[in-house]
Amino acid sequence: MARLVVVSNRVADPRKASAGGLAVALAEFLNSTGGIWFGWSGKVVEPAEGGRAGEAQMHSQQAGPVKLVTLDLSREDHDAYYLGYSNGVLWPVCHYRLDLADFEASDIQGYRRVNQLFARQLAPLLQPDDIVWVHDYHLIPLGSELRALGCQQRIGFFLHVPLPPPPMFAAIPGHDWLMKGLCSYDLVGLQSQADHAHFCQYIQGEFHAQSLEGAQWRVFNRTLCAGAYPIGIDVEEFNALAEAPEARDMYERMKREYSRRKLLVGVDRLDYSKGLPHRLKAFRALLQNYPDTHRSATLIQIASPSREDVGAYTDILHELESLCGSINGNYGELDWMPVRYIHRTVARARLPGLYRASQVALVTPLRDGMNLVAKEFVVAQDPEDPGVLVLSRFAGAAEQLKEALLVNPYDSEGTAEAIHLALQMPLEERRERHRALLAVCKRWDVHWWCDTFLEDLGTTHAQESGTPWLRL
Ligand SMILES: O=P(O)(O)OC[C@H]1O[C@H](O[C@H]2O[C@H](CO)[C@@H](O)[C@H](O)[C@H]2O)[C@H](O)[C@@H](O)[C@@H]1O
Numbered sequence: 001m002a003r004l005v006v007v008s009n010r011v012a013d014p015r016k017a018s019a020g021g022l023a024v025a026l027a028e029f030l031n032s033t034g035g036i037w038f039g040w041s042g043k044v045v046e047p048a049e050g051g052r053a054g055e056a057q058m059h060s061q062q063a064g065p066v067k068l069v070t071l072d073l074s075r076e077d078h079d080a081y082y083l084g085y086s087n088g089v090l091w092p093v094c095h096y097r098l099d100l101a102d103f104e105a106s107d108i109q110g111y112r113r114v115n116q117l118f119a120r121q122l123a124p125l126l127q128p129d130d131i132v133w134v135h136d137y138h139l140i141p142l143g144s145e146l147r148a149l150g151c152q153q154r155i156g157f158f159l160h161v162p163l164p165p166p167p168m169f170a171a172i173p174g175h176d177w178l179m180k181g182l183c184s185y186d187l188v189g190l191q192s193q194a195d196h197a198h199f200c201q202y203i204q205g206e207f208h209a210q211s212l213e214g215a216q217w218r219v220f221n222r223t224l225c226a227g228a229y230p231i232g233i234d235v236e237e238f239n240a241l242a243e244a245p246e247a248r249d250m251y252e253r254m255k256r257e258y259s260r261r262k263l264l265v266g267v268d269r270l271d272y273s274k275g276l277p278h279r280l281k282a283f284r285a286l287l288q289n290y291p292d293t294h295r296s297a298t299l300i301q302i303a304s305p306s307r308e309d310v311g312a313y314t315d316i317l318h319e320l321e322s323l324c325g326s327i328n329g330n331y332g333e334l335d336w337m338p339v340r341y342i343h344r345t346v347a348r349a350r351l352p353g354l355y356r357a358s359q360v361a362l363v364t365p366l367r368d369g370m371n372l373v374a375k376e377f378v379v380a381q382d383p384e385d386p387g388v389l390v391l392s393r394f395a396g397a398a399e400q401l402k403e404a405l406l407v408n409p410y411d412s413e414g415t416a417e418a419i420h421l422a423l424q425m426p427l428e429e430r431r432e433r434h435r436a437l438l439a440v441c442k443r444w445d446v447h448w449w450c451d452t453f454l455e456d457l458g459t460t461h462a463q464e465s466g467t468p469w470l471r472l
């Protein structure tokens with residue numbers, strides 16, 4: 001069996017149970033096949049005297065059958081590659097926010113430098129039959145850098161964030177270089193059918209790629225495959241987490257504390273793509289338009305700190321704090337605060353209890369690659385008395401979770417109406433919707449995602465498998 005080499009910006013120790021959905025799945029797969037997980041160590045170091053950007057200390061650690069190989073980054077590389085180009089340019093553009101992109105010319109050099117560094121350090125570790133799986137927007141050019149070093153292994157790439165329509169992506173200086181880089185992979189995986197369509201439109205329109213049978217394309221004298229592989233969660237792992245004392249304790253405490261109220265929950269990184277101010281405005285519209293919700297509805301919003309060194313993230317923090325303050329100030333009573341805002345990361349082990357105690361989840365990003373919180377909420381519910389998912393139509397998850405109440409997060413009145421509907425929804429309708437949603441989460445779980453992607457990457461004749469999404 002071929003050895004799997006996973007490459008991602010962040011690397012997690014697969015022996016730690018709380019590593020998160022993606023990490024747990026990749027770890028499980030790596031545990032069964034053995035392999036390497038390669039990426040950034042998470043450490044930023046000042047270069048040694050006389051040292052320069054682009055040089056790095058490599059760490060290697062055996063974690064069961066998985067070898068974790070990580071690199072430190074110099075301050076200069078980290079700032080240009082991670083903060084600057086990945087999160088200051090690619091992240092906003094991929095989330096349709098050209099207005100927030102900071103096209104600082106020097107950052108692209110640092111982005112390229114770190115990708116070259118990754119390729120230089122990884123190439124000597126590769127064996128001829130290895131299968132290499134590269135993840136996310138930080139590492140788009142890694143495939144072509146590996147190819148330039150003579151690596152002929154099968155290399156796949158999965159983009160976790162949305163891919164915007166070609167005219168928007170083309171606003172990035174160097175967009176054609178990035179897309180050409182994607183064409184050096186054997187398989188390019190996108191989260192949704194919409195993202196997949198944008199990829200196909202781009203390579204057809206800009207590179208005159210020729211569509212072959214199945215999901216194959218002929219471009220730059222090579223053949224590649226592309227398809228939608230919506231990521232799922234590890235349902236069994238999440239159920240086990242829900243049974244553990246931490247989640248049970250959380251559930252009991254929430255139920256006790258909010259026995260007289262209906263609980264709404266939001267769990268997000270504090271990121272402008274998650275639409276938190278819009279969500280708060282919708283909640284304010286709910287209180288304004290539906291007085292029956294006064295004293296009865298409480299929103300717990302967890303906003304986990306994220307990328308605080310990027311300017312746009314501090315602006316959103318202030319906006320959110322001010323909105324929560326004004327809603328509580330205007331509507332709160334001595335014995336009821338409408339919003340509980342928590343600006344901290346809550347341990348994943350406690351989340352199933354919080355989800356299960358909530359009547360409604362608000363997952364209303366302005367744009368999201370997938371959104372795993374939506375799936376976690378569904379899986380955590382009691383099927384006999386489930387809560388209702390209010391989901392943005394702009395989350396990748398909306399293509400699959402059609403039985404959720406789909407909303408336009410920009411429309412605060414419409415979203416408020418949907419939240420009110422969710423709070424009033426009869427038990428039978430809740431059960432029916434939940435049954436359908438749970439079936440989707442179970443069928444297209446993270447194992448399906450891993451197995452299907454890797455199976456298709458390992459398949460020499462891609463037309464045999466066709467577009468994975470169409471196979472569902
Ligand atoms: O590594 P960070 O900069 O701290 O950010 C955390 C991760 O955020 C993004 O997650 C995306 O992947 C999820 C799983 O596929 C998906 O559900 C979600 O919609 C995406 O936003 C990012 O893409 C990851 O690389 C980051 O590690």
Ligand SMILES: O=c1ccn([C@@H]2O[C@H](COP(=O)(O)OP(=O)(O)O)[C@@H](O)[C@H]2O)c(=O)[nH]1
Nearest residue numbers: 268269302304344345346347348371372373
């Ligand atoms: O305080 C928090 C906030 C989020 N999460 C987890 O972080 C992941 C967020 O993934 P999602 O796809 O929703 O969005 P991303 O942050 O990757 O854009 C989910 O597994 C959440 O359970 C967590 O453990 N604690």
